[in-house]
Structures are given as structure tokens and as C-alpha cells.
Amino acid sequence: MDTAFSKEDLAFQKEVRDFIHNNYPQSLRDSINAKRKNGEDLSREDFTDWHKILGKHNGWSAPSWPKKYGGAEFTPTQKYIFEQECAKAECQYVMPFGVNMVGPVIYTFGNDEQKEKHLPGILSGETFWCQGYSEPGSGSDLASLKTSAVKEGDHYIVNGQKTWTTAANHADWIFCLVRTNPDAPKPQQGISFLLIDMKTPGVTVRPIYLMDGSNEVNETWFDNVKVPEENLIGEENMGWTYAKFLLAHERSGIAGVARSKKAIERIKQIAKSEMSYGEPLIQDPAFQRKIAEAELELKSLEYTELRTLAKDSAGKGPGPESSLLKIKGTDIQQRVTELAMEAVGYYSNPHLGSTLSNEFVGPDYAANLAGSYFNFRKASIYGGSNEIQRGIISKMVLGL
Amino acid sequence: MDTAFSKEDLAFQKEVRDFIHNNYPQSLRDSINAKRKNGEDLSREDFTDWHKILGKHNGWSAPSWPKKYGGAEFTPTQKYIFEQECAKAECQYVMPFGVNMVGPVIYTFGNDEQKEKHLPGILSGETFWCQGYSEPGSGSDLASLKTSAVKEGDHYIVNGQKTWTTAANHADWIFCLVRTNPDAPKPQQGISFLLIDMKTPGVTVRPIYLMDGSNEVNETWFDNVKVPEENLIGEENMGWTYAKFLLAHERSGIAGVARSKKAIERIKQIAKSEMSYGEPLIQDPAFQRKIAEAELELKSLEYTELRTLAKDSAGKGPGPESSLLKIKGTDIQQRVTELAMEAVGYYSNPHLGSTLSNEFVGPDYAANLAGSYFNFRKASIYGGSNEIQRGIISKMVLGL
Amino acid sequence: MNFDFTEEQTLLDNMVTSFVRDNYDWETRCSIVKTEEGWKHENWSQFAELGLLGVPFSEEHGGLGGSPTDLMIVMEQFGKGLVVEPYLPSVILAGGLITNLGSKEQTNEIVPKIISGDRRYVFAYAEHQSRFDLFDVKTSAVKDGDNYVVNGFKSVVFGAGAATHVIIAARTSGDQRSKKGITLFIAETGSQGITLQNYPTIDEYRASEVIIENLILSKDSILGDIDEAYDAIEEEIDKSTIAACAEALGILEVLKDTTTDYCKNRKQFGQPISKNQVIQFRLVDMMMEYEQAKSILYMAITSDLSDPIERRKAVSALKSRMGQAIKFVGENAIQLHGGMGMTEEYMVSHYFKRATMIGVLFGNVDYHMKRFIDLTQSNIEKLEN
């Protein structure tokens, strides 16, 4: 047993740290901080600036991709280090839809034309992707999706509605699960994996506002949208297979350990400034205890993730640990947002992002903490709700 | 809204308090305390001494029974006061099997001979009853019971095995659910309610030791036991109805509020004596918090019980609140036994009741606290497990 | 022993219920919170007409002489409707202070105007460093001849934007955290020396930062005795805490019922999600939390609030237990609604947000748990059984 980094790993850590230090734009930091304070949504540029910089540096925008497709092809340990350093430096994360989701599907199941056409833009951050899976009424029961794609000549005609489409308002392309055979004996059969240009006539995006007032997700409507047949990935009616591959593929970072660590550090800093019973809140035993419990859970989770990584490195292949990482990771994210809100007492009340006011009140660090708590209730719902994840473990690990 | 006691209630409270003060035997207190310290099981006399004294005083051994059967026929408020006072004075509780269980079944569904024969002994505490419901393998699925009673002339021949029979080692009589019609279309049909004299040939009792070493429960075996037909309660094959009546009948005190209150007081006293970080444990914020949380839950439960009582008093009839009272009541009992164990630190280790040693070590108050924690894990299992209770609420209250 | 409403209380309950049903449907409510002011003057007039503004005041001033139970009835229904008009901060809290401390002249002048709806008072007590400690007051009032000069900063004053007057807790003597030396002053919100920075709260109510710079007030604007306001402040905040918990209980009832209905109707994998045992048990646990929260509210309402020790114990027991129920019922309501629960469009999120912020109001779980502990464990010898 050994969790110490090798010399090579330590050198890599320094390389990443230096690269971030020298290349992460201060303007991006300022822009994001200002928006957090004013409760505004991030712009497309906020999402892509860092992605574009990484894309120009040895494929660092795509840590898992094989080198032959321009990726960084990091080892699991390198990926872990890279995420740690990005989180420590509070870098804006690279949106997963292109790099972690559709990219691997394209280079695994796509044809050469598709690889040539799509991979470079994903890598560079020029093309902004979103994911069209969920539909109204389908929720966790993804296979019940209804959006139809009917072949007409060399096109598919797509009709239907996707929902909870994160960042569809910024996206150039969407990858969709669509029903190509409504008569298939099982709902999982008859689904295809289709890439759709968001600028195609008939595609409409409508914002969904979450309870904190943010517009992260959208409804995406398809009204007789003509999609060229060359945008079909792999075989028709095999989309469910690709979707499952994608779910199992990218587990690294799913637990969000490094970012939660940083968030706890931030809470400790807030708790030094906030007063409680006439002393810094950080001295309050009840609050201390909650911080410590979150830290212990996180420390455990960090090693659960490291054990998984080590298994991957040893070529032992992934198990259904991703469900555990997802459940515990989101649980901690939620606890941490709650603690932050709690730390600032009455100053969790002001809603700075409201259209009615953007005057800033209260201490800087209090901005949007309640909003963040409310927003993060999504974490145990999205990406397969934590109930669905427990069902997966029950079936796949315990055989119940 | 008014939770103040009326003048009459206050007078009754004083009467109960005085009666306990003047009549509760010091010898019984001593005997029970000695057994607690040495980890010995209570004797039959320990269980019945107080019962017998109450039985001679206006039917106070049977607070709910109608006066015409010799009971006290307390109002709900009086029952509440009576339980409070008994708990405050740490009186040994009256075993429920006769007074709260079979008694009401007999005076509601039994014939005059049965009433005359059985009620006086239950009331006076002369006859010790136990309950024959559970069987190996039946557990929470009570209706799957297999013990058979076959009519032969004017007798039933009973064969089978009951388990978890509390106090069967002390009991004179057992009331049993037995299967009289194995061919009934539903398992709930074909069950009868039978009273069996424990001295009948063929009845064998074998002790079951619980994990704390105590012998509270037993296996009770029936090997061609001849039971006179006059011991059948009500109609043949209608036993399930009587059993359900019995379950709904006695909710008063099910939450054990008064006794848990007393137990928390005792923990506070222990925590004054035990040292932690060089100061009394009662000053430790983490321990204080756990006590307070238990107190708040208990305070809420007390008022949930009072609301139920008030509903009863107003003749509005009981709802399925008994399940809520059972779940929350046992949850608190378990928390409290855990806190007590925790309070004494290393002195939770000595097992005084062992056959190998009964030398007393450590402070008096530490005796058997771990045993009590382990023993009380039963509380969320017996009387319909807390999972079963949630199922009842789900179905009966929420209609799910 | 009974937990029934009197006939008058049942009438009050019906009246408020009707008001919410008829005048506060969801669409109306959403349009109110989007207005500049964030509340509706006509509703306030109607409260006046219905006598609601007089509930806590004595009959001699034209009020109903209502009890905590009456206020509970009003607030529980307001909770069910997410009524945003500043009834709690102005009628209950500020009104309570005026009744508690006002001279005969003051109450004779002020109370009828509150009841008629002509004036709304709010109480500015919190400061950034005070958190929930009501005695932690930096805002100073310095005597200057017959006048006082007040300087300070009050945080998150609910309803101040809608108020005609503000009651300011200021220090006239003692250290920053001394209970003695706090005096209350009444000022018009438009006074020279008062600046309000109004903003909406995350749960769509309104609050203000109150900046006080060289505000000059005469002796007559003092409410109660100089240096001696603390006990009344604590008492009225305690009573307002009970009212806030009644509002929370109304909200929790909606959350629990809405979620149960949603689960019965929402289908996944070919059946209502309420057929999942895990969801059934979660709904059961939500129901039990609701019942326990209701019980502890009834405990507080029926306790002897005239005894300060009893009152403090009851209120802190209530607020900390209610806070736990808010978290459990609120978070699970969102979880069981899934994505729909996350949206601004769907009403469940608004109930969750309001309940959560009531959890902070007048002290969160930790604060009241500590206060309860200090009252019940620090001096164990004096404990009654």
C-alpha cells in the first residue's frame, strides 16, 4: 500500500500548478466572481475561455482522450492530480458534454468522417455541446423517451421535446437519444444516438428557471427538424448501448472531492469572520462538529475514489463504484452548501440575483450562498437520482 | 386549547402519588435494583408484587377496564397521569399480557363463563399470562402461522411451536392464535383464538437468551396438547379479528414517554458524576446536544400522545397514530439506552450478569448499561417491527 | 385537556382560509412578489377590514385581544398561502413591542393606526456581528440635550420597505454585549438620518439594510424605559418566533400533502412512483416529522408564556425542533418531486425556500438548541421532573 506520489507524479503536479498559475485568466476570475455576487448566469465565454486555453496545451482539455485524437491521455493518477490542482486554484470547470460525453462516444462508435468533423471542435472548445436525454415525463425512466426520428430519404425528421437540457441556450450542437423504432419489443430497443446542429430550423430552446433564479437548464423542442443521416452514430436502434457506455465511461471526478474540499476551506474562512455568541463562529462547537463530520466523510470518499482509481490503473476495470461516488459526492456537496448558508446567518436572505435589485448588501462572501444551497438540491436528482443509484448498487453489487 | 389539568385531575394526581408513596414496597425496589446490578433476570414475584397491590385498590391494576369487570375505567387523562406517576416513581410496570391484551379480548368477545373464570385472576395478578402469536418463520408475517388445533370431541388437539414468548417461563396461561382451518382461502381466515393452561401435558417451555444474556423470551412447544373447547374465545376461525382488535385496543402508554423522561433524567445525573476532558460530562457540548435532541423529540412525542388522548377523550376514536407512537417511542428508548451506555465510557464493558462473575466493578449507575442498549435493539423489532409500522401508516393514513 | 379551537377561533380560521383561497391563488401571489414593492396595499386594507390587523391588540384599542393560539391560526393559514404581506414583522413583532413597552399615550396613539392599516411599524434589531444575540447592539444613541443622536447599521430588517415607522434598538449604556443599556426608539422611516436599502429576499419577501447616520430623535420617541428594553425585546421576539413556526407548520403541511399527491400521480417505469416502498417510507417519515412539529408547536402555544423561563424553554424547544422538520420535509419534498421540484415555475420550490428561511429567522437550530441546553442543563439541580 502506498499513496505517496512518484517523482514523475510530483513533477506533473508542479507542471499543472505552474501552468494554471501562468495561464488562468484573471479576467475570467473577475467575471465569474462579479456574476456570483450579482447572481447572474455565466456567459458562454465564461464556460469556454479556460477550455480553449487548455485545448491549446497538449490536449489538457480532454484528460482521458487517447493521444491519437488529440487528448492528454493522462494516467488515472495524473487525472486525479489535474483535478485537484484545478479545484485548488478554483478554475472554472470544463463543461462535460463535449469532452467527457459525446467525444468518447464519437471516437469509440463514430466513423472517420464524424471523428474528423467533431473531435477537433470539442477539444478546442470552439464547439459547445449539450445533451438531449431527458424528456418531460421520462425522468429517471430514461428508456421511456418519445422524441421520434423518422427516416425520409437521407435525413431523419425529428419531432419531440427534450427537457433539463443544461446550457442548451449556449450550445452549437446537441447529442440526442431518439426513437427510431416505436414498435421494438422493449423500450430500450429502437433508440438511436443522433447529433443535431442547434441552428437547424425547427429547434427551439426555452429557458427553465431554477428556484434560485438561475437559467442553467432549458426545454429543447424539435419540430420537424431535418437531420442528415450522416449524423447518426453507430447503428440505428443501438443508441441505448452507446448511452450506457457513456454512463459507465467517465467516473473520474464524479465525486467532486477536490471541489468540496475547497468549499469546506471557504466555509472555514467565512466562519472565522462571522461572529456567533460574541466569538468567531469557527469556535462554536456545534458548527465545528458539522464541519468536521463533512470533512471526515469527504476524506473517506477521497480514499474511496483513490481505491477506484488504483483499481483502474491496475487494469482491473471499473465496477459500479460510480454510483457510490455519485451518492456520497452529491451528499457532501449538499451538506457543504448548507453549511455555507448557515454560516452567514441573516445574510443568507438577500437575493442579489433578482431582476428587482442588484445592489450588494452584506459581506462579499455571503453572496448567493442560499441560492447555492437551493440550486444544489439538484445534485441528488440529476445524473440518475440517488434513489436510482441505490437501485443500481442493489442490483449490480449486492445482487438483490 | 388547554393542557392544564382540571382540579379533579390534580386531585387524582395527588391521590396516585400518595398511593404509590405509601404502598410501593421498598423490598421490591431493592430486589429489582440488586438484580439490575448483578445482571439477573427478574423473578415472577418481581413482576407481580406491585400488580397485586394495585389489584386490591379500586381496580388500578386495570386502568382501562370497565368498572363492571372490576377495572378502574380511568379517563384518558387519568390514564396519562397514572402512567406519569408510576414512571416518575420508577414503579415496576404491570405486565401487559393479561391486563392489556387477553383481558379486553375476554370481556369483549368471551362468554360469561370465560369472564368469570379468567378476569378476576388477571385483575388481581394471581394468574400470570403470556402471548402465543409469533412462530419460527412467521415473524412479521403473523398470518402465516402453522400451529394447528384439531377438534376431537370436546377438545382441540394443539401441535406446533410458538416463539419469542415473553415470560412463558413464569406464565400460568397462554393465549394463542392457532390454525383451525388449514384449507381457508386466505391465511388470515381459519385462525382461532385459544386459551391454554401452561400446565397441560405436552406444553414445553425452553429459554431463549438474548444478546445481553437475559432470558425474557422463550420457545413454547405444543405436543398433542388437549385443550377443552370451552377455552375457545368467540367463534372458531375468527381469531384474526380478535387479534386485530387487540392490536388497536391498547395504545395508551405505547410510546413510553414517561419512562423515557425518567431515563433522560437519570442520564443527566450520571453525566454529572462522569468526568470528560477534566470536567463533568454534562458540560461537554457534544453530549449536551445529544441529550437535548432526545429531549426535544420526546417533548414532541409527549404532545403527539396528548393530542391522541384528547381525540380519544372527545370520542373521536383512535386513528393509526399508534404506529407513529410506536416508531418514535422506541426510537427514543433506543437513543436513551445508547446515551446512557456512552456516558459511562469504559465502564460499559464489564458484564456483571455473566455466569462467570458477579463481582461488582465500576460505579453503581454503570451496571448493565451496555446490556440495556443491546437489549433495547428489540424495541424496533417487536410488536410489529418499525418497518411494518411504516407500512401500516403508508397504507392506512397516506393511502399509498 | 383539549387541543380544540373555540368557536371564535374556528371563525377566525375560516376567515383567513377564505381570504387565502379567494384572494391569494398562486397566480395572484406570483404577480404580487414581482411588483416593485413586493406586497399589495389592497390586501393590507382587507386585513384591516377583516380585523386581522387587530388580532393581537387589546379590545380597548379596537383589537381582538387575541391569544397566541389566534395568532397561530392566522400565521398557519398565511403559511399555506405563502402570504407575503409583512404581517409578522409589523403586526406581531413591532405591534407586540409597542403593546409591551408603550406608554398609555403611545399605545393610544399608535395601536389604532396599526389596526386601521394606516401605519406599519417594523423592528430593526439585528446587526452583522450580533447574529442571533438580541443583546449584541452596537448602534448607539447618545444624549444631546433633550435629544438623542443615533448612529448605526441594522441588518436584514424584514418589511422595512413597507413600513411607515421603524423601532430601533440602540445602546444608551453598557458594553456591546450587555443586556442592560438597550433602549428602543421610534422613528419615521423617511426621517433624515435613515437610509433604507431595500431588496428582495431569496424567498421573495422584502427586507432592508437600515443605515442610521446622525439620526436626531426627541425623548418622546423612546419606547419604554431607558436602558431597560432587553426583556421586552426577548419576550416579543420569542412570541414572534412562535408565530413564525406556525407559518412554517402551514408550509410543511402543504409540502407534505403536495408531495404525497405528486408521488401518487407521477408515473415512472409504468407505475406511480408512490408504489416504491422507499418513497412510501419517505412520505411516512415526512408525515411523522410534520406531526411532531405540530405537537411541539402546540406545546409552546399551551405553555405558560407569562413565565420567562418557561417561555424561553418552550420557544427554543419549538424553534430548534421545527428547524429540523423544515429541513427534513423541505429537502425531501424537492427530492421526491425530482426535476419539477427544482424549478421556479412549480410552487413546491417556493414553499421550500420560505420554510428554509423561517429556519434562520430569530435564530437557527444550533442557536435555539444551545439556548435550550443553557436553560435545561447548566443548572441541573433545579430541574423539575
Next chain:
Amino acid sequence: MNFDFTEEQTLLDNMVTSFVRDNYDWETRCSIVKTEEGWKHENWSQFAELGLLGVPFSEEHGGLGGSPTDLMIVMEQFGKGLVVEPYLPSVILAGGLITNLGSKEQTNEIVPKIISGDRRYVFAYAEHQSRFDLFDVKTSAVKDGDNYVVNGFKSVVFGAGAATHVIIAARTSGDQRSKKGITLFIAETGSQGITLQNYPTIDEYRASEVIIENLILSKDSILGDIDEAYDAIEEEIDKSTIAACAEALGILEVLKDTTTDYCKNRKQFGQPISKNQVIQFRLVDMMMEYEQAKSILYMAITSDLSDPIERRKAVSALKSRMGQAIKFVGENAIQLHGGMGMTEEYMVSHYFKRATMIGVLFGNVDYHMKRFIDLTQSNIEKLEN
């Protein structure tokens, strides 16, 4: 980065696993705990033959020079078998103290005899008032010429009845709760002046009250420097805490697996109870608790134990998190077994009891949580990222 065993470790693991399988079936184990002494000398001899008694000791003394990982391997398998022989208190804890503090002469004399099984040492540290504070020592050693006279009372000394020698923590200077002034003395358990009151523990192990009255010891019986034992005590208790948590992890694995199997086989209402979604999710949560507990054990094992600050943080993180896992997995194992889980006859209750008492050993959740907080939050500026 890897979490694999070396080849030698795999061999050790296999050896201990075989021992438990072949020599420690359930019936054998139950017969051992019912004997007068409560442990089996033959097993100890076999430990000696297998080299297990030498795992933590240096090779120059005939030991294996084992690491914390090696001890984890032994203790995890001992946990799975509920092995009751006093390996933890005598080989790991007392053995660790001797290695840590013993002079060359002492270690040369003692360690080979521990490894051969001829002697067993235990460490008497706890006193009633000390709870888990290792520096809280009332037991006194007063110099009297070349000798020391020791008086005091040591609580709940595990394995003392089986020991040939006892190491006593006594105060030679300083206040009762001063870290400086604690000295360790070695005495034969049969010495005049030592009385052992032996008893079984609730989890079927053995412990003793050690009463020390005018025990006269020579200077030579001192282990380490006078007044300076505290750091070594803390270090060795910390290392023993890791070993105890490895035992707990083995136990939790059995509890989780046994319960999962039981639920698959136990039928109620015509189907295995594992078909109930609520039970499935509970088993999933038990599995996740087990995995998280395993992870934090691996964290502690791979942390830099030579750095006292790192060691304390890691050990307290481990023990408090493990304590939570013990409660969750243990209580749910009993609950899901229903009545069967409650009985002495069925093995699950014995695993639950042992795990629970490990939760108390060397400090419970609250104690280690506070220690972790004091190490990580009291001086936030020095925190590393």
C-alpha cells in the same frame, strides 16, 4: 499509488485466514469464551509458532519487522473470526510501548519472550476519572530510596488476567492532568501490592480492575525516561487504535455480508425480505458505510505516522468515522435479522457487541471528533490545502 498487499502480506493474510478457518470455527470460539480464563493457551502457542506474536517487532529480536499494514491484516482477520485472545492489548499495545521506550537491555530481555509466547504484557492506563484522556493520571509513584512506591487504581485493563506483566502509567510529578510527569513501570501481575479483579466484558472478552496498593518497584522496572512517558503512550495508543479499527472493519464485513445473505434467504409474505426496496436500500447503505470505513482505514494506514500531528489527525479521523460506521452497520444488521439478531445463539449479535465495544475502546466518536477538531480547526491559518 496502490492499495495492494505485497507478496509477503498476501502470505500473512492467507496464514491468518487459514488459522481462523481451521482453528476458530464458531463452536470452538463459543467454547473458549465460556472457559474460566476466556482464552486458549494453545492458540497463543500457535500464534507463536506461526510468527504472529512477532509481527510488530524488529527482525533483530526475532520479529517480522511488520508495518501497520501487516498488523491491519492480522487484526482484520481476527475481527472476522472474533478471536478473543489478547493480541491487541498485549502484542500490539504493550509490545509497542516496550519497543518504543525500552532500553537495549529491556528489549533484548523482553521482546524475545513476547515473541515466543512466554510472557504477555498489558498496559494499565485508564482510570475512572480519566475517561479517554491519557494524561489524566492519579496513580502515584513516590520515590523511596532506590525504589518507588506505587498506589492507585486502573480501570478496565483488557487482557490483564492473561498477562504475566503489567505496565503501569503512574504520576511521578505534575498535576493530575499534566502531560509531563507520567512514568511507566513494569511489574509482574503476581506482585505483592497488585490485586486483579477479573471479569468478562459484555462482548465476551476479559478485562480487570487493577488495584495497586503500596507496590514497591525498583528503578530497573521503569520503562523509558522518568516523567516523559506521555508522548510514547499517545503514539502507541494511536497505533493500537488503528489496529482496533482494522478489527472493526473485519467485523463490519461479516455483519454486512451475513445480513445481505440473511435477507436473501429469509422469507416473509411469500418472498425473500430482500425483495423489499426499503431493505435493499438499507443493505446498500450498509455496504457504502463499510466501503467508506475501509477507505478511512486505508487513509490512516498510508498516512505518515512518523509525524505526530499527521498521526493524531489520521487516527482521530479514522476512529470517529469508524465509530459511525459501527453504529450504522451494527444496528441495522440486528434490525434486518429481526428476532434472530437479538439472540445469544445466533452469531450476528456477538459481532455487533464486539464492534460496539471497539467503538468505545481508546476513545469514542465524540472524543476523537473533538480531538480532530482541535487539530484541524483551532489554528486555521496553519491549515494546508
